[in-house]
Amino acid sequence: MARSSKSATKQRSSKSKQVKSAxxxxxxxxxxxxxxxxxxxxxxIRRFEEKAGQLYGMGLxxxxxxxxxxxxAVVVGMQAAIxxxxxxxxxxxxxxxxxxxGMDPSGVMAELTGRxxxxxxxxxxxxxxxxxxxxxxxxHGIVAAQVPIGTGLAFGHKYRDEEAxxxxxxGDGAINQGQVYESFNMAALWQLxxxxxxxxxxxGMGTAVSRxxxxxxxxxxxxxxxxxxxxxxxxxxxxxxxxxxxxxxHAISGKGPYILEMTTYRYRGHSxxxxxxxxxxxxxxxxxxxRDPIDNVxxxxxxxxxxxxxxxxxxASIRQIVSEAVEFAQTSPEPDPQELYTDVLVNN
Amino acid sequence: xPVEILMPALSPTMTEGKLFKWLKEEGESIEPGDxxxxxxxxxxxxxxxxxxxxxxxxxxxxxxxEGVPVNTPIAVLLLDGEDNGTSSENQGDKAPLxxxxxxxxLSISQSDESSPPQGQxxxxxxxxxxxxxxxxxxxxEMRADNSVFVMGEEVAEYEGAYKVTQGLLKEFGDKRVxxxxxxxxxxxGLGVGAAFGNLKPVIEFMTFNxxxxxxxxxxxxxxxxLYMSGGQMGCPIVFRGxxxxxxxxxxxxxxxxxxxxxxxxxxxxxxxxxAADAKGLLKAAIRDPNPVVFLxxxxxxxxxxxxxxxxxxxxxxxxxxxVSSGTDVTIVAFSIMVGxxxxxxxxxxxxxxxxxxxxxxxxxxxxxxxxxxSVAKTNxxxxxxxxxxxxxxxxxxxxxxxxxxxxxxxAPLIRVCGEDVPMPYAANLExxxxxxxxxxxxxxxxxxxxx
Numbered sequence: 196m197a198r199s200s201k202s203a204t205k206q207r208s209s210k211s212k213q214v215k216s217a218x219x220x221x222x223x224x225x226x227x228x229x230x231x232x233x234x235x236x237x238x239x240i241r242r243f244e245e246k247a248g249q250l251y252g253m254g255l256x257x258x259x260x261x262x263x264x265x266x267x268a269v270v271v272g273m274q275a276a277i278x279x280x281x282x283x284x285x286x287x288x289x290x291x292x293x294x295x296x297g298m299d300p301s302g303v304m305a306e307l308t309g310r311x312x313x314x315x316x317x318x319x320x321x322x323x324x325x326x327x328x329x330x331x332x333x334x335h336g337i338v339a340a341q342v343p344i345g346t347g348l349a350f351g352h353k354y355r356d357e358e359a360x361x362x363x364x365x366g367d368g369a370i371n372q373g374q375v376y377e378s379f380n381m382a383a384l385w386q387l388x389x390x391x392x393x394x395x396x397x398x399g400m401g402t403a404v405s406r407x408x409x410x411x412x413x414x415x416x417x418x419x420x421x422x423x424x425x426x427x428x429x430x431x432x433x434x435x436x437x438x439x440x441x442x443x444x445h446a447i448s449g450k451g452p453y454i455l456e457m458t459t460y461r462y463r464g465h466s467x468x469x470x471x472x473x474x475x476x477x478x479x480x481x482x483x484x485x486r487d488p489i490d491n492v493x494x495x496x497x498x499x500x501x502x503x504x505x506x507x508x509x510x511a512s513i514r515q516i517v518s519e520a521v522e523f524a525q526t527s528p529e530p531d532p533q534e535l536y537t538d539v540l541v542n543n
Numbered sequence: 544x545p546v547e548i549l550m551p552a553l554s555p556t557m558t559e560g561k562l563f564k565w566l567k568e569e570g571e572s573i574e575p576g577d578x579x580x581x582x583x584x585x586x587x588x589x590x591x592x593x594x595x596x597x598x599x600x601x602x603x604x605x606x607x608x609e610g611v612p613v614n615t616p617i618a619v620l621l622l623d624g625e626d627n628g629t630s631s632e633n634q635g636d637k638a639p640l641x642x643x644x645x646x647x648x649l650s651i652s653q654s655d656e657s658s659p660p661q662g663q664x665x666x667x668x669x670x671x672x673x674x675x676x677x678x679x680x681x682x683x684e685m686r687a688d689n690s691v692f693v694m695g696e697e698v699a700e701y702e703g704a705y706k707v708t709q710g711l712l713k714e715f716g717d718k719r720v721x722x723x724x725x726x727x728x729x730x731x732g733l734g735v736g737a738a739f740g741n742l743k744p745v746i747e748f749m750t751f752n753x754x755x756x757x758x759x760x761x762x763x764x765x766x767x768x769l770y771m772s773g774g775q776m777g778c779p780i781v782f783r784g785x786x787x788x789x790x791x792x793x794x795x796x797x798x799x800x801x802x803x804x805x806x807x808x809x810x811x812x813x814x815x816x817x818a819a820d821a822k823g824l825l826k827a828a829i830r831d832p833n834p835v836v837f838l839x840x841x842x843x844x845x846x847x848x849x850x851x852x853x854x855x856x857x858x859x860x861x862x863x864x865x866v867s868s869g870t871d872v873t874i875v876a877f878s879i880m881v882g883x884x885x886x887x888x889x890x891x892x893x894x895x896x897x898x899x900x901x902x903x904x905x906x907x908x909x910x911x912x913x914x915x916x917s918v919a920k921t922n923x924x925x926x927x928x929x930x931x932x933x934x935x936x937x938x939x940x941x942x943x944x945x946x947x948x949x950x951x952x953x954a955p956l957i958r959v960c961g962e963d964v965p966m967p968y969a970a971n972l973e974x975x976x977x978x979x980x981x982x983x984x985x986x987x988x989x990x991x992x993x994x
Contacts, residue, residue, distance in 0.1 A: 282740065316773035323771035332739050332776070337763050343729050344764060347736020347744075354692070354718070354742060361736075374760075377729025384724070538774040539808050541832035 227499045233275070233432045234492045235509050237267035240291040241489060242517045243300055244463075247290065247307055251467045255525065256307045260321045263291035265462040268488035269394050270295040272435025273362055273455075276443050280357060284332040284345040285364035287322035288394075288461075292364065296331040298324075300516055304524035312527030316534055339365060339372035342391070346378040349389035349452075360388040360446045368399025370413050376420075379452070383420035386451035390442045391417070393456045394429065400465040401473040414456035422452050429457030430486045433495075460486065545600060547616040551591060553584040556790040556842050560584050561609045562617060567599050573620065580606075580617070584845070587706050597622040609847075668851055673815075674844040676822035677707050677783075681745060683854045684829040685715055688743065691829055692719040694730055695747030695784075704749045705785060705844055731757030731782065735764045738780040738834075745829060748784035751800050751838060757782075758803075765834040766809030781828045783837035786814070787878060787929050788977055790842065794965035797973075799930030801877070804836040805906045805939070811860055812907040814838040816881035818848035820904055823858030831860060838906075840879045863910035865917070869899035872987045873917040875940060876927040877903040880978065884927050887983035896991055906936060914940070915948050922953040923990040927983055932960035954990040959983050 244262045251260045263270075266288075274283075274295040285292045293303050298314065306313025306324050314324040322336040332348060335341040345363025352359045369375060370393055382389045393413050397404055404413075414424035423445065427438040435457060442453035460482045464471040471479075493506060550560065561583040567573055578590040579599070600621040604611055611617065671679070685691045692715075697704045699712040699722040712720040723730040727748065734744040748754040754761065761782060768776045787799040804812045811833055815821040821839065828835040866881060867888050876884040881902045888898040899917050903910065918924050924944060926937035937958035944956050962976045988994045 284736070314773065315771055315775070318773050319771040323768075325768075325772040325776045327775055332736070333768065333772070335764070337759055340732065340759060340764055343732020343760065344736035344739065346729075347733035347738070348740045349736075350733055351737045351740030351742050354737070374728045374732060377724075377726040378733070380724055380726065381729055381733060385721075538770045538772075540811070541769065541774075541777045 223499055227496065227501060229275075230433075230492050230496050230499070231501075231505075231509070233268075233271050234489065234496060234506065235513065236271045236274075236295055237432070237489050237492065238510060238513050239300065239516065240264075240267045240271070240294050242513050243294060243304070243520065244290060246517050246521055247304070248463065248467065250304075250308065250521065250524070256321070257309065258320055259287065260307065260467045261288040261465065262461070262463040262467070263288055265482070265488075266394055266396055266429070266457075266459045267291060268432040268435055268491070269392065269429045269457045269459055270364070272432040273390075273392060273439045275432075275436045276439030277360060277362060279330065280359040281443075282330045282332055282345075282348045282352070282359065282361045283364075284341045284348060284361065285334065286338065286341055286366060286369060287334070287336050288366070289322065289324065289334045293324055293326070293329075293331055293334070296326065296329040298326050298329050298331060300520040301523040304520040305527045308524040308527075309529065310524060310527035311530045311534070312523060316538075317530040318534065318538065339369035339375050341365065342369065342372070342375045342378045345391075346382050346387060346389050349382065349387040349446075350385070352388050353385070358447055360390055360443055362390050362392060364392045364394060366399065367393060367395040367397070367404045367408065367413060368402075370416060371399075371407060375416075379417050379420045379422055382452040383417070383422050386449060388446035388449075389452045390439075390446055391422075391452060391454045393454065394459055395456055396459050396461040398461075398465070398473065401469070401471075403473065412456060414454055417452070417454045422454050424454035424456060426456045426458065429459035430488045430491065432488060432492055544622070546595060546597070546620045546622060547603075548579070548593075548618040548620055550604075550611045550613050550615045550617050551582070552613040553582060553589050553591075555792060557584045557613060557845075559610050559612045562604050562606055562611050563588055565602060565606045566590070569599055569602055572596070572598050593620070595620060595622055667853075668849045670847050671818050671822075671850040672845055672847050673818045673821045673839070674705065674707055674709075676818035676848075676850050677825055677839065678709055678711065679850075680822040680825035681708070681829070682711060682714060684826055685711070685719060687854075688829075690741065691743045691745065692721065692737075693745045693747065694721040694723055694734060696723055696725055696749050698722060698747050703747070705841060707839075707844070708747065727753050727756040728760060732760040732764060734780050734782075735760055735768075735778060735834075738765070738778045739768070739776055741779075743779050743781075743829060745781045745783060748782060750789075750796065750841070751784050751786035752796050752798065754782065754784070754800070761804070761810070761834070761836070762807050766807050769833070770809060777832045778834045779832045781825070781831075781835045781837055783825070783828075784839060785841040785844070786838035787840050788842075788961070788966060788973075791968060791970065791973065792966075793968040797966040799928070799961065801838055801906055801928070801930055802935050802939075804838075805936065806934075809834065810907060811835045811905065812838065813860060813905050814840075814878040815858075815904055816840075816843065816866075816876075816878055816902050818846070819850045820858050820864070820902070822850055823856055824860065824904065827857045827860050830857070835860070838878065843879055843882075846882075858904070861905045861908045861910055863913040864902045864904055865899060865913065866902045867898070867900040869897040869921065871897045871899075871921055872923040872925060872991055873899050873901060873914070873921045874925045874927060874983065874987060875901045875903060875914060877906060877936070878929065880927045880929055883978065883980050884983055886980045887987060890980065890984050891987050894988070894993070896987060896993065898987055903936075909939070909943075911943060911947065914943065915951075918944065918948045919951045922951055923987075924948075924952070924956045925959060925983065925986045925990055926956065927959045927978055929961050929978060931963055932958055933963060935960055954992065957986040957990055959986050 349361040563581040604617040734746040
């Protein structure tokens with residue numbers, strides 16, 4: 196507030212200054228709207244994941260449940276760099292990606308609880324959800340299996356001459372799987388519009404990257420195939436978006452694949468059953484306090500002169516969306532026993 | 544002394560070939576290295592060259608002769624300095640020809656002749672090898688649907704390691720006929736992604752031995768995603784290539800993996816025997832919205848059958864075929880074992896046993912009805928498979944009989960399977976490891992209590 200009124204006093208001093216300021220304000224407004232949208236998307240993911248964690252603790256969600264808390268800026272920034280024609284595929288840490296693709300939080304939450312209202316009618320669970328409508332192709336449970344699949348989706352875009360890319364997300368654990376390099380080779384050979392986003396959250400389950408990955412930066416893992424790679428601050432949504440736009444421009448213009456290594460951090464364990472004893476509480480707290488992607492955007496927004504109340508209003512509306520999702524996920528019935536036998540094959 | 548030139552074996556699986564063309568005439572002189580004839584093997588047409596110099600005295604097998612067994616004398620060569628009066632009946636040394644190089648272009652023109660004429664009236668039936676039938680199936684489906692493409696190792700410029708994709712690159716170009724690096728896990732997964740994106744990939748594995756590298760993508764990604772997505776994510780893909788025992792290539796390249804795939808829900812598994820079924824079922828597989836594992840057989844590629852010419856004829860998936868009807872015993876087989884079962888049936892007929900031979904054609908979903916009906920008539924069943932016995936297709940059939948045909952059986956089912964060992968290299972051991980006609984005959988007699 197203080198900063199804003201000071202600027203208003205200066206504006207009165209001359210006309211030319213007024214014009215410059217108007218332009219600046221205009222840019223400021225644009226940035227503000229953009230940041231607000233990122234804030235909303237990231238807070239939705241965080242609140243959703245926190246709630247999923249709670250429901251897991253209550254026994255309402257079973258099996259594996261890999262939370263995305265801490266990594267929100269990566270998917271939100273990347274999603275801002277593509278349009279709706281492009282496709283997205285990821286691993287099992289996928290709730291954030293689905294929400295960022297615009298999938299309905301209630302449908303996602305109901306899948307977590309194994310109910311018929313879930314995206315896969317309760318038959319996929321946390322790791323296996325899809326939406327053809329939103330061009331979200333999963334949700335894959337086998338580490339790195341989504342990498343050739345994403346490469347194939349990119350192959351399809353090129354085959355049909357579409358102006359689209361496939362965003363293929365993988366973790367720092369997946370980067371050591373052989374099929375990743377089989378994919379890099381083919382993507383580079385055939386110049387497929389595939390962007391490989393390595394979400395380096397520092398640990399493949401309990402193993403630190405330094406204990407699992409030899410050589411230089413993960414961003415350089417495509418160097419042998421001539422695939423450009425950038426290391427990006429994955430905790431800063433604007434940096435992510437900037438890098439994403441660079442990669443999309445490269446891929447869509449026919450120059451082939453691109454690798455983005457996003458340095459990020461997951462606050463929770465690998466899955467809900469991981470006590471995370473391979474790292475200190477201090478390490479986690481330091482990241483949360485100093486590098487949190489949502490706090491980062493919040494600070495920037497307050498600097499634009501936005502009132503904190505506006506953010507609180509957003510928070511409230513998100514809480515409402517999440518509680519509706521939880522309500523739906525608990526009231527939607529379990530799938531009919533007959534569903535056991537459906538969807539094994541397409542009937543033809 | 545004149546030398547007999549023998550029909551050479553030009554591939555591991557070749558037992559006979561077609562003498563396609565003589566490149567030298569009788570009376571013509573030959574130098575070592577001269578190409579003397581073109582021989583069509585089960586994989587390609589090869590030029591063969593002479594080892595000795597002399598004069599081609601007599602041609603014993605005319606060109607265009609099919610089914611010439613390996614080691615048959617095909618010509619007589621009069622060595623330099625020998626009396627021209629020596630006749631071919633005289634005893635002579637035997638000299639097989641030496642392989643020179645492949646001339647696959649010749650074999651394309653040859654196979655084109657056996658294809659139905661394009662764009663004119665439909666030919667009812669014509670004779671074709673399994674190899675050609677498979678190629679025509681792909682070509683016809685590619686003509687009909689732009690979203691069908693073929694991908695694999697050596698499928699484009701080399702025209703297929705077993706020449707199954709011959710001519711496809713020329714007709715459809717490199718956008719739709721794609722040579723991959725040697726990277727099975729990768730291109731199987733890429734195919735799955737392309738299928739999720741509504742294309743219809745035909746993924747060739749050079750052999751299914753190499754598909755084991757890609758098992759995760761076939762089972763975990765292709766077969767299961769429809770279910771895991773609640774029906775949203777179909778995967779219209781065909782994985783095809785030769786499966787089963789080849790010849791003298793030992794344990795890693797000679798094995799039958801049918802039951803691996805047949806075990807998994809979400810897949811359809813096809814293993815045809817005849818060229819007509821190979822064509823009709825591959826077309827059905829490409830049109831099917833589900834992932835299909837299409838198991839061919841290297842030894843069958845060169846065998847000829849009658850094939851209907853109408854490109855609209857497809858063979859439905861999931862239907863077995865009674866290839867020979869009978870009343871005394873049901874012999875169930877698939878893929879190459881159908882031929883052996885038919886031979887066995889013919890020998891059994893000599894002993895007064897009237898065998899019914901069923902070609903399963905599709906392994907998953909299994910046509911239980913046809914088998915059950917047959918056993919209700921014959922009350923006896925022998926199941927023949929090339930693969931290992933444990934958890935095999937024969938075991939599945941035994942369970943089916945217990946569950947659904949128990950009261951019809953007059954004798955316990957007998958499985959005739961490959962031996963429960965890795966495939967040996969030595970010729971005699973290899974023969975012992977694989978089911979032979981005599982094994983089938985013996986099993987059939989046993990269930991008929993005539994052993």
